[in-house]
Amino acid sequence: MDTHDSLPAEADTVIVGAGIVGCSTAYHLTEFGREDVVVVDQGPLPTTGGSSSHAPGIMFQTAEEKVLTKFANYSRKLYSQLEDDDGNQLYSETGGIEVARTDERMEFLQRRVEHGTAWGVPDPQLLSPEKVEEKLPLVDSDVIQGGYYSPTDGQVSGVKACAALAKASMDRGAKFVPHTRTEDVAVEDGEVQAVVTEHGNIDCDEVVIATNIWARQLGEQLGVHLPVTPVEHQYTITEPLEELSDDRDVTDDPVYENYREVSGERADRLLANPDRPILRDQDHALYFRTHGDAYGIGSYNHEPLVPDPQELGGNEEDGEQGSVHEFSDYHLNNPTHPDRPDKAPRQASDELLPATEGKELEHKYNGMFAESPNGLPVMGPVQEYDGLWTAAAIWVTHAGGAGRALAEWMETGAPKLPDGPIDLSHCNVNRFQPHEGSWDFARDIGGEEYRIVYNIVHPKWTWTDHQRDIRRSSVYHKLQELDAELWAEAGWEEAQWFDSNADLLARYGEDVPERDGWEAKYWSPIEGAESLHVRNEVGIHDMTSFNKLAVSGQGADEFLQYLCTNDMDIDVGQIRYTLLCNEEGGVRADVTVTRTDEDRYLVLTTGREVGQNHVAWVEKHAPEDVTVREVTSELSSFVLTGPNARDVLSEVTRADLSDEAFPFYTTQELFVKNVPVRALRLSYAGELGWELYTPSEYGEQLWEHLWEAGQDHDLRPYGNGTLDSLRIEKGFRLWGQDLHTEHNPYEAGLSFAVDLETDFIGKEAVVEAAEGERIDHEVACLTLDDEDAVVFKDRPVLDGDESLGYVHSAEYGYTVGACVAYAYLPPEYAEPGTDVEILHEGERYAATVREEPLL
Template sequence: MNADDSLPDQADTVIVGAGIVGCNLAYQLTELGRDDIVVVDKGPMPTTGGSSSHAPGIMFQTAESKILSKFAKYSRTLYSDLEDDDGVQAYNEVGGIEVARSDERMDYLQRRVEWAQSWGLPNPEILSPEEVEEKLPLVDTNEIQGGYYSPTDGQVSGVVACAALAREAMDRGAKFVPHTRTEDVETENGSVSSVITENGTIECNEVVIATNIWARQLGEKLDVHLPVTPVEHQYTMTEPLEELADNRIDVSDHPLYENYKDVSGDKVDRLLAGPDRPILRDQDNAMYFRTHGDSYGIGSYNHESVVPDPQDLGDNEEDAEQGSIHEFTEYHMNNATHPDRPDKAPRQASDELLPATEGRELEHKYNGMFAESPNGLPVMGPVQKYDGLWTAAAIWVTHAGGAGKALAEWMENGVPRLPDGPIGLRHCNVNRFDAHEGSWDFARDIGGEEYRIVYNIMHPKWVWTDHQRDIRRTPMYHSHKELDAELWAEAGWEEPHWFDSNADLLAEYGDQIPDREGWEDKYWSPIEGAETLHVRNKVGLHDMTSFNKMEVIGSDAGDFIQHLCTNDMDLDVGDVRYTLMCNENGGVRADITVTRVDDDRYLLLTTGREVGNNHVAWVSDQSPEDVVVNDVTSSLAAMVCTGPNARKVLSKVTDVDLSDEAFPFFTSQQFFIKNVPVTALRVSYAGELGWEFYTPSEYGEQLWEHLMDAGEEYDIRPYGNGALDALRIEKGFRLWGEDLHTEHNPYEAGLGWAVDLETDFIGKEAVVEAAEGNNIDHKVACLTLNDEEATILPHRPVLDGDDPIGYVHSAEYGYTVGACVVYTYLPPEYAEPGTELEIQYEGERYDATVREEPLLD
């Protein structure tokens, strides 16, 4: 790799960080035709001294997260084509095996098979202990119950991959500059203008922060608070083992040997030696293993979280100790310090599983650092605050290839893509975070917790319990507490999932609520079903303050709204319209409700939870200078009163005519509920007669009390998010981020009725193509399980025989229709009502039938 210490004074794009992420991104951008790219790093190249230099490079591709699995799958393909200067491949496709020491872990490994089928990973299978031993002869089969085998898993050498990626990027015009610390990024009129380094300034149009564990520090200089947390985990290599004597490898003639040795010292002789057998993971003990020639490498997450302060991190300078490595803490290897594994030290667990390591000296020991984010996913994309500022952080070697490809497509073509099509990055978008998540107090605690759970068996509905709670409280928080709400943290909001005060409803509705057991029973209460049925039969009140709300103001606000939205947005004051926002590729960027509240003022309502801030950033980024976009999520309390008796309840607290003639569906009025000013919308995500109410936050608690008091004679009940999910899914209402997202266009999503092709909007050209029947690779399908007592959870494969043809996007029991309702996307020929299919869930197959939607009208 021929990096150049001379610093240019201008570039179109500057990538700060030449680790595996920066190298991948430069490679991908140049492959798309860019050539005016400069990559700077404060360390030597390609062994910069960051995580890419010390990481053992294990590649387990399977995850519950589709994004991570897709990134890993692409990375594996890319790395398999990379070679060093002597033609040695960067990727060792030796397979990967994850073993189970408990019944619970065996159930988890079955889920991994199903996730692999859902995400298109080839040939996943469950192995018996004997089959594990055939592939990993040193494993003690008495310690395990079985294993999960992914044959295309393996190991990548980070430095070989970096060198190969950089070489090809440089051949296409990119320039790599080592030994150059970035000190600041200058901005002008809301856009990046230059990068200031210790060796000079580079004027530029774009900057990408790809510094991983150092990302937070550079962001702080720009007043951008990236919740990227460095955490330490342990890695060590045994002395040579007699059992591996035939695997000894001399790597001293490797073309990167001297460069790597300058940064990593004598351990280069092991780190450059690839594995000769499947990589191994013992998640019950938060450990992983791979061979380095005649030595076994042992990685351990099995200790208490160690979170260094970003300000105390070392640097990667020539002849200096590697900045991403701290001194090995013997105590953490030889004592049980992990809070969830208090009975067994990591060294004991290792020696039990691999008896050949018992009593052997551990050499080349270090605590290596990597970066965590609050949800364990990458932090990537365009930073809303500055035009031209991008991030690519909290990304592992395993996922860097796919992340680099998606980000390059995003930067060059406006939409993140992988070779098999667009990929939604809603849970990776840097703009997903709320203000509190940028504090070091929050990032430290949650980064440490993400480290703690990284190998734990986590339920998809699990929420934080002991850390960083009660941050955001809706005005109705204390009322919820008084009603014994089961509160879950969603984007920092304390949101009710059900109310224990409604347990008495089980006497009335319990016979319509099937029992659950196993995985689907966790984080669920039958009260959710009772609340659902009560709303369908009587009336309920739901706190929806956390839904994201935007105010768009200006004389050109109407034209801007039309530019954003697929529907005809020529609204009169008081009109409400459901519409979509699409990206440039025609993918559904959001579904929103737009209300024209005045001549030049509109209220935009969209989903909340973790993904809602992405929509706020999108609308703000698209807005012209003469239009103001305000995020009013926190300034407006919101709730919905819905159910057959909703009109009766509201008539007790207002004189407004609520009849269908005077207050039609999808209209809005402003009036008073007793003494509280409200903007009322005749809509309901529950699909029943109902009104949504918006009022300044200080009135929220009073409004809630007025409605609860007025509804007492009609047995009004509060209901939580669990009931809301059940209510909306059996009505066929989409939930953005689950069964509606950027990977599908409006016609694939069954929402062509929300498109008016006579108007102009972002993504129209692609949407027109879809309207004409082109680019329709999948169609949304509503299925119900034939077993009326069964319930499943998302992210499991939909099968035609043994062939996966889709996966479950969302699923919830429909208490009114009497069956579990599933939404998925299928090849069009399978999406026809009446089609019989199967869904694989927890090792069982469930018969399912495609239905006409909506199931309730």
Template sequence: MQSTDSLPTEASTVVVGAGIVGCNVAYQLTEMGREDVVVVDQGPMPTTGGSSTHAPGIMFQTAEDKILTKFADYSRQLYSDLEGADGQQAYREVGGIEVARTDERMAFLERRVENALAWGIDDPQVLSPEEVTDHLPLVDADRILGGYYSPTDGQASGVVACDALARAAMDRGAAFVPHTRTEDVEVADGSVRAVVTENGRIECEEVVVATNIWARQLGEKLGVHLPVAPVEHQYTMTEPLAELADNAVDVTGHPLYENYENVSGEKAERLLAAPDRPILRDQDNAMYYRTHGDSYGIGSYNHDPVVPNPEDLGGNDPEGNQASVHDFTERFMDEATHPDRPDKSPRQASDELIPATAGKDLEYKYNGMFAESPNGLPVMGPVEGFDGLWTAAAIWITHAGGAGKALAEWMVNGTPRLPDGPIDLAHADVNRFDEHEGSWEFTRDIGGEEYRIVYNVMHPKWVWEGKQRDIRRTPMYHSHVELDAELWAEAGWEVPQWFDSNADLVERYRDRIPEREGWEAVYWSPIEGVEALNVRENVGLHDMTSFNKMEVVGPDAGAFVQRLCTNDMDIDVGRVRYTLMCNEAGGVRADITVTRTDENRYLLLTTGREVGNNHVAWVRDHAPEGVVVNDVTSSMAAMVCTGPNARDVLSEVTDVDLSDEAFPFFTSQEFYVRNVPVTALRVSYAGELGWELYTPSEYGETLWRHLLEAGEDHGLRPYGNGALNALRIEKGFRLWGVDLDTEQNPYETGLGWAVDLDTDFIGKEAVAAAAAGDDISTKVACLTLDDPEAVVMAGRPVLHKGDPIGYVHSAEYGYTVGACVVYTYLPPEYAEPGTELEIRYEGEHYAATVREEPLVD
């Protein structure tokens, strides 16, 4: 790799960080035609001294999260096409095996197969212990119950891949500048102007912060508080093993060896030696393994989390010591220090699984660092409020190829894509975070928690316990506590999932709520069912405060709202309209309700939870001068009173005429509920008669109590998010970020009725093409399971005659329809009502039928 020590004075794009992420971004940008790209790094190249240098490069593709799996699959393909400096393929496709020591882990490995089938990974398999040892003869078959095998998993050296990516990028015009620490990013009038380094200044239009464990420091200089935490984990390499003697290799002649040795010392001899057999994970003991010639490498997450303060990291020192590597902590290997694994030390677990390592010296050992985020996903995309500032952090070698491709597409063409189509990155978007998440205390604690659970069997509904809870309370919080609410954390809010005070209704509805026993029973209560049925038959009250709310104000607010929205937004004051926002490629960016509250004022209501802030950032970034976008989520309490008896309840506490004639559907009025001012919208996400009520936060608890009191004689009960999900899914209402996102256009989602092509809006050209049928590859489908007692969960494959044709986007039991309801996207020929399909779940196949939607009308 021939880098330059000459610092350019200007560039169109500067990538800060030449590790695996920065090199991938530069590779992709130049492949897409960008020639004026400069990459700077504080270390030498390609061995910069970050985690790409010390990481063993194992690549297990399958994850519960689709984003990570798709990124990994693309990375595998990309690295397979790269030629290393030694002329060999950069990717070693040796396969990957995850073993189980417990029944719980074996069930997890079955889910692995189902996730792999859902996300498109080739030939996933469950193996017997004997089949595991056919691939890995040094594993003790008596210690395991079986394994998960992915034949296309493998290993890619970070250094070899970085070198190959950088050489290709330089051939296309990019410049790579080593030994150059970035000190600041100059911004003027909200736009990037230059990168300031220790060796000079580079004027530029765009900056990509791809510094992983150092990302937080650079962000702080700009007032951008990235919740990216460096965490330590252990890696060791044994002395040569007699059982691997035939695999000994000499890598000292490798073209990168001298460079690697200068940064990593003698362990470069091991790190450059590729594996000769499948990589291995023993997640029950938070360990992983790969061979290095005649040595076994042992990685361990099996210890107490260590989260260094980024301010203490510094850079590589003059002696060549890596800032991303700390001294090995012997007790972490020899003692059981992991909070969830107190009974066995990592060394004992390792020697049990691979007896050939027992008693052998660990020749090379260190604590290496990588970056964690609050949900374990990347932190990437354009930073709100800064034109030209991009991030790409908390990304591993496994996922860096896909992340680099998606980011480059985003930068050049406006939307993230992989070769097989658009990929929604809402849950990885840098703008997804709430303000409290930027604090170092939160970042440190959640970084440690993410480290702790990285190899644990985690339920998709799991929520934080203990650390960093009870941060945000809705005004109704104290009432929720009094009513024994089961509170879950969402974006820092403490929100009810169900209310134990409603347990007295369980007997009434017992015959309509099937029992659950398996994975689907975890984090579930039959109270969710009774709350949903009570809404359908009587009336319920739901706290909606955590949903994101925006006010758009100004003389040009109407024109701006029309530009944002696909529907005709020329509405009168007091009217409410459901609409979509699309991105430039026609993908659904959000679904929202818009209320015109005054001549030049609009209220936009959209999804809450983790993804809601992305919508706020999107609207703000597109707002022209003269239009003010206020995030009023915290300043307005919100609730919905809904169900057949909703009008009776509200009539107890207001003199307003609530009849259909005086207060039609999709209209809004301002009035008083007793002594509380409200803005009331005649809409309901539950699909029943109902009013959403908004009031300044200080009135929220009073309003809630007024309604609870008024509803006592009308069967009113509060209900949580569990019931809401059941209600909305059987009504056919989409949930953005779950069964609606930017990967689909409005016509694929079945929401083409919310598009008016006589108006102008962002993405209109692409949406018009979809309306003409030019871009319809999938179609939304509503399925119900044929077995009325069965329940499945999201992320599992939908099958036709045994072949995967889609996956479950969302699923919940519909207590009104008496069946589990599934939403998915399928090739159009399979989405026709009456089509008989199957869903694979927990190793079983469940018959399902496509239905007309909505199921409840």
């Protein structure tokens, strides 16, 4: 399909990169009716020489992250519809098996079943060692304990898929231009103007950067620091094995000559479809697929290899691929992976597949792909420039779904898949904090993401040894003095609990159920004691990391009304809880808005690691007469909360803190001794409390004043683990977990935050929800019937064998005496009193839908 047509002078949309992500995006944009789409690539087509060209194309659909599973599930369906020029289906639905060699991995595979059930993967199941060997006769069942089987997993050739997607796109009017290196994107007044290539410019309104391992370089030229990190992993193909048949003939494949020109003799193998289930041995970071009568062996089982993006080559005319580096035998034959120091990859591979032992490896290379700081795609509209989009750090497995969601996003303003909206907050290119754009950070964390890609990772795990102590609040050293268990949140060092509160266990320990196993990891019973102490006495929490925006200007009131679902006609000194919705009515954020002056407002949100998405959203929509300034780092903020909070604060301020003088959801400026403070009468913990904001240089002094005043009232610090428990008992949503863009305000049970007499973004869709349309699921507050049990989020909610939904968030409620879970269920199941079950760690836990809030 390679073409040498001249470069067009203009286009509506230019996609830079004709790998699987660029081709998928072009396919879906043209499917939606766009005709003026141009795709440019530095290499030949369809074998561009990027990651899509060397990837073995195995597709394991199930992942802990819902978004990856949904992308993969859609990709499977898309690839199954594609055919080559001879009418052959491109997707090989061989099934996929992940094996376990340890008890810990078998428990992980049980979680695979639960995640697969929650995310809609067809028929996920566990297999005995013997059943694994039945499906994969070359596997030695004596070295495994069992396997996870997904019957619809399989394989697709990235090159063949690119060819089919590109052909369909061109049939609908798109233009593909190979052998054309993009040098820059021209911008003016914050808007995209043109793509600058080595052969000339293409004037355009929109650009999609879909260059994967090269994405960082192009972004740097624009001053956009994309934390996209190229990493290497090894792939090898054995000599022919007697145990495998060879009925392949790929020489007549339409892409064969092009593929062989770029990839050499290994194209003969890579174009051959597998004839049995794909295989993964995650205990040794290995994966396998057949290539005719040979086995392909992929290894992540070596130390991270992170090339400098500035030193990456391009795809040259002589066929040399910039995404492929020379194979290093050392990393195959020696144990170099930091977490797997006892066995070399080749040894582990030969143990599992004895037929490969001693066989020559005919094809060997180090292929590159891209990682991000959280292992998820980097996609969406770049806030710095109107018309600039990204789609990077995406595998062949997920490219079909990612391209569809991105195209919907570009068309309608909200990402969707055919079964409905999909929340991409953790994939959004704007989610990153400023420090994450540095190469030091991207290199280290990209390498760490590579290291853990096949590790068993707990949902509460956080970085421990790399890129820590980047952001410290004004009371960082105070937290250390109080023996805080510090975790990294968006670069901030935040307390999860305080070991100095261990003495509280003598007082509250009987009401804190013991935990063991998976549920006890990254947890301390001190969290429970802190929670009960806040409910009974008083606590203080450092909430400096919460995102804060100062909005000002003559048009600030009209602007906020346009953004917010609630009535924002509030007086100076008032606070209002409200939602921000996207164009499709999905909840984009929940915020509190405080009017601090006639044309000044303080907007607060709890976004944590995705909070920058909210900042970008507000900034993007601000008109010229409104100034939006992020002030997160400018203000230290603490919340003083609990029944005795008024007593503590009264000792250090002359302000009248009575209900009459300082009502709920109002704000005042006051002094805490000699520290100027803006006090807000509200609390995310749900108790009597005040959020206290002061310029950062006063923060430590403010803490000291409060701490000294609180000693006679048994004031205790508390961490995020406690806050999560406190807020879920009160029914307060946590955006990114039990509140996100996949649900509208009425599904989320937040109709009180909507005023349909006002106009706001997404109102038409929200009105439909108010009228009973778009209500497929409703929020449900569940408590486990077993008062000592605990479940985690992302597990299926069941009625018998029917999956009704999944747990969005779950924490133990120490005051209510039960684990509290929030899920979105079909309306008939969301009624209080309904009995359901939650599948967690292989056990079914009876749960009951409750009226909320519980307290």
